[in-house]
Amino acid sequence: MSNAQTAVNDSELLDDEELSIVQDVARRYFGFDLAANKRTMLTRRMRLFAQSQGKSSAGQVVRTSLVEPTKEVLLELAVYLTTNHTFFHRESQHFERLIDVVIPEVRKQLGRGGELRLWCAAASTGQEPYELAMCLEEALGRAPQDWERAVLATDISDKVLEVARLGNYDGEQVATLPGGRLRDFMVQEKNSTFSVAPRIRNLVTFRRLNLMRATYPFRRPFQIVFCRNVMIYFSASVRREVLSKLAGALMPGGYLFIGRSESARGMEETLRFVEPGLYRKVGN
Numbered sequence: 617m618s619n620a621q622t623a624v625n626d627s628e629l630l631d632d633e634e635l636s637i638v639q640d641v642a643r644r645y646f647g648f649d650l651a652a653n654k655r656t657m658l659t660r661r662m663r664l665f666a667q668s669q670g671k672s673s674a675g676q677v678v679r680t681s682l683v684e685p686t687k688e689v690l691l692e693l694a695v696y697l698t699t700n701h702t703f704f705h706r707e708s709q710h711f712e713r714l715i716d717v718v719i720p721e722v723r724k725q726l727g728r729g730g731e732l733r734l735w736c737a738a739a740s741t742g743q744e745p746y747e748l749a750m751c752l753e754e755a756l757g758r759a760p761q762d763w764e765r766a767v768l769a770t771d772i773s774d775k776v777l778e779v780a781r782l783g784n785y786d787g788e789q790v791a792t793l794p795g796g797r798l799r800d801f802m803v804q805e806k807n808s809t810f811s812v813a814p815r816i817r818n819l820v821t822f823r824r825l826n827l828m829r830a831t832y833p834f835r836r837p838f839q840i841v842f843c844r845n846v847m848i849y850f851s852a853s854v855r856r857e858v859l860s861k862l863a864g865a866l867m868p869g870g871y872l873f874i875g876r877s878e879s880a881r882g883m884e885e886t887l888r889f890v891e892p893g894l895y896r897k898v899g900n
């Protein structure tokens with residue numbers, strides 16, 4: 617990160633053409649709407665990307681690697697263009713709503729027993745999908761019937777998925793997790809880090825998935841989808857396309873959680889507003 621913070625000289629700044637190459641790639645492959653006034657920030661990120669590609673400068677990597685980017689280049693670029701900030705219990709109302717309203721409602725809908733399938737898209741380093749698995753465990757653990765439960769966690773970035781799969785967090789990272797969940801679902805290791813308990817880990821499967829792909833590869837629908845704090849980076853039209861594909865992955869009457877500052881305005885025919893950040897797919 618220190619490199620990311622160091623000053624950018626004027627001579628190093630991406631020129632207009634380079635800037636528009638980055639914006640174009642970001643829009644086409646990742647759906648990001650990068651503002652041209654972020655020239656300094658984008659130069660910093662491209663400088664780090666240049667180092668990873670063995671190139672000498674931000675401008676050079678843009679001109680040589682991003683004009684016709686290969687799949688490998690795009691995979692690596694995702695790491696430098698995305699923001700992976702996340703933490704346990706982020707937007708805590710959602711976890712409460714999940715347990716108090718959504719899971720009971722889904723159970724009613726599914727009838728006696730069945731499989732509760734939850735997809736956490738844009739899962740970053742794992743805090744969110746692991747806590748969602750903890751919620752399923754709390755809400756279904758003592759269910760009278762044998763309820764199957766599964767969390768699919770996806771992200772575009774292999775780097776964050778590697779961290780997520782490890783399931784190890786330090787004391788500072790688990791500080792926002794409610795005490796009961798820390799006690800019941802995390803194991804304190806000798807080196808004073810915390811690892812996700814096997815019964816929670818076993819519920820979560822991590823896969824790479826770019827929300828920009830034309831269709832999502834699921835044979836069976838989910839009852840619950842979380843896709844929080846990623847669509848803020850998308851243009852309005854990409855956001856609508858992604859929302860429509862997310863709704864397509866839900867069963868009728870299923871629930872979609874997005875960031876509380878995000879909105880599914882314009883999608884009323886498919887997604888009914890429940891409360892900030894929570895929508896329900898029409899029909900059931």
Ligand SMILES: C[S@@+](CC[C@H](N)C(=O)[O-])C[C@H]1O[C@@H](n2cnc3c(N)ncnc32)[C@H](O)[C@@H]1O
Nearest residue numbers: 698699700702738740772773826827844845846
């Ligand atoms: C700011 S984090 C949010 C993490 C978590 N959902 C939360 O709310 O705390 C955004 C995540 O979205 C992922 N992401 C960005 N663009 C994506 C795309 N096109 N497809 C899938 N994931 C993407 C990033 O790699 C990053 O991990």
